[in-house]
Amino acid sequence: MHFRSTLIAASVALLDVANAAQGQLQSVTTFNAGPTKATMHVYIPTKKLSPAPIIVAIHYCTGTASAYFSSTQYATLADTHGFIVIYPESPSSGKCWDVASTASLTHNGGGDSKTIVNMVSYAVTNYGGDATKVYATGSSSGAMMTNVLAGAYPDVFKAGSAYSGVPDGCFYVAGATAGMATPGWNNQCAAGTLTKTAQQWGDLTRSYYPGYNGSYPKMLIWHGTADTTLAYPNFAEDLKQWSNVFNINFTKDVANTPQSAYTQKIYGDGTQLIGYSGQGVGHTVPVHETVDLAWFGIA
Template identity: 25%
Template sequence: MSDIAGFGSNPGALRGRFYVPENLPRGAALVVVLHGCTQTADGYDHGSGWSKLATDQGFAVLFPEQQRGNNPNVCFNWFVPEDITRDRGEVLSIRQMIQAMVTKHGLDHRRIFITGLSAGGAMAAAMLATYPEVFAGGAIIAGLAYGSASTIPEAFDRMRGHGGPSKAELQRRLAEASLHKGTWPKISIWQGSADTTVVPSNADSILAQWQGVHGVGASPTRKETVDRQIRQVWCDVDGNELIEKYTIAGMGHGTPLQTLGDDGLGVAAPFMLDVGISSTRHIADFWGLTSRTEARSGEAPKRSPGKSVRTYAPAENPRAVRADASKAPQPDARGASATGITKVIEDALRAAGLMR
């Protein structure tokens, strides 16, 4: 693993890592993966299996990583206005990393995708809102709608399902986050029905927000069962899938995994939950990145062996310590107590001088 500086001005003072399979052809796709609070890029990749899938299917992966100097719980600052406004803060740093990857590795700028868990999911929503022209698709796992909070108290309230902008206001904030007038990215939404950290109503808010820009109705085009879980789909008039929403029955806060069997991928850990369905595989399917999708279109899958992860280093850009109201890990890998998580976060905020 090596550090590389100079991918841009890096106003968000983030670190970036990436994985590129060996002999990756020019014009390959790029997936951007954002970890959750207290996690690292390497740890989230190990749990989710994105690099392994990239080796199997032939695409590159970028892993922006938060730094403790920006946030005591290494959460992306998904609710801080200066970090989620186009061409400012953390969203600009991630955008600069993406451009560096596309330029250096000859990637297809029309096939860039982004996903994240929890605070990373909320930051993925911010990237999709502020740079919709960059992405062909996104996936938000246990995240929050763009613009749903702008202060620490609001962030806690939204996570718990209290208050928040109206559906119309959420749609307005998404539509006005950029000057974009073209096609919007397709969106995959994942939520555990028993999540007490970022409660399920947040997935409904994300859905409502994106229904506006995609011009689809409240009712899904179809509802089906996939790996024993409920999948709802919204399509355009030509039948193209624009939005999908998975509700994972009985799952707490984390990324859904299926680690066993021929299609097993990833490793269970705190907030990496082996519940019999691989969000990583299904998201890649939805985006058209896997051999299963390619087989349907008559294209051959791209496969190549991988090489080690390399890194971008953060530019020298110290910032005041700030805190994201998201979760901290618990020993129980199936989920965690909202009360315990809140105490850990509030203790960290007090230690950082951000809360009394």
């Protein structure tokens, strides 16, 4: 998928924090389950729980598994809490994820989403991962993939945390409407001008897995008001989408949470959907690993 250089450049703006993990990131050369050529990298803590929860941490455009490993603290926290971290790496030339193909947006349909799900299965079989405690998180293009995984594979993932993305399937819908054979980057989605009703967004997510009657992963949605790459209105559209999936309404705002200049937006009773709006924050919102772990129920 082709993403514009603005997204590629801005997506590198993550927390400038050195990873203090005790071990090293491992490239899993024996993983070949496909269907795409995305590669699997893992961090296995020395003191691993048995079975161990699994977090899938998904990089941004131009990113790599190694870059996301180094710029986030998931691996360091794994040393304390004993979970496994999978760092998938995109096979595309620009290192963006396929979040717009029919295959990737269909349960067991293929695409990068299915390859990532196969990585989870590999970790369960080979590393003692807990198939009942699997979580996804990512930044920018990785946030989009987090949404895709939550929508297309709600039977695999229990929770997600998406940093500065767009509504689930936005690039697909916009591209299909424009008659693109292979939907990819779309200016409407990037600018946040593609709006739908909550029902329309929710129906899109539900369409990925026809006949599914189970629960969907609980979601955290993060966005900055000063995002000029994937504009701030995407935040509201994303929250509309998931509020419809969960059939819950906005409840209240909580100021200066989880830190100064952030507003927590609670939906329902706060157990299924929460948004975090960062005042003056650009692309992307810095990763809040400890908030994520609490949301996942790991710490």
